[in-house]
Amino acid sequence: MKHSAIVLSLIALVSGCAGTAEQTDAVATANLEPRSGSQVRGTVTFTQVGADIVRVSGEISGHTKGPKGFHVHDKGDCSDAQAMSAGGHFNPGKHKHGGPYEPQRHAGDLGNINFNDSGVAKFSFVVGGISVSSNADGVIGRAVVVHAAADDLKTDPTGNSGGRVACGAIR
Helix, strand or coil: CHHHHHHHHHHHHHHHHHHHHCCCCCEEEEEEEECCCCCCEEEEEEEEEECCEEEEEEEEECCCCEEEEEEEECCCCCCCCCCHHHCCECCCCCCCCCCCCCCCCCCCEEEEEEECCCCEEEEEEEEECCECCCCCCECCCCEEEEECCCCCCCCCCCCCCCCEEEEEEEC
């Protein structure tokens, strides 16, 4: 009888874990289009992976080699030729600019993505302070922007990352 109770407990545990793994996470996507005369384009996906953790993943091509600033901007409007219609960095907490893992930073400060010799950046990382929602901390309805230069992770408000070379509304 004792053996049966252990087996039933293990079955319940495994069933509970399987049910958790099958839950659907909130997902939003941005299709980036060139801006400022560039050829930079790609897709970025935001996936809620925890109560306050989001996985940011994607592939972007057409840029020069090296690290480039990568941010969520306040408005989901990429209509301007230089993407200025996307507004400033998403910053609901009114913090100073910083790196993606600094305790005080803009919610949209995602740091840099690195482009290889072929001008392609493939990335996947997690970040806190945002959600895949339309709540106050949510990225849905905002824009993701790739910049011309590396983000220095400190200069307020932009990280000294140069012009906006690609923009996509997050849906």
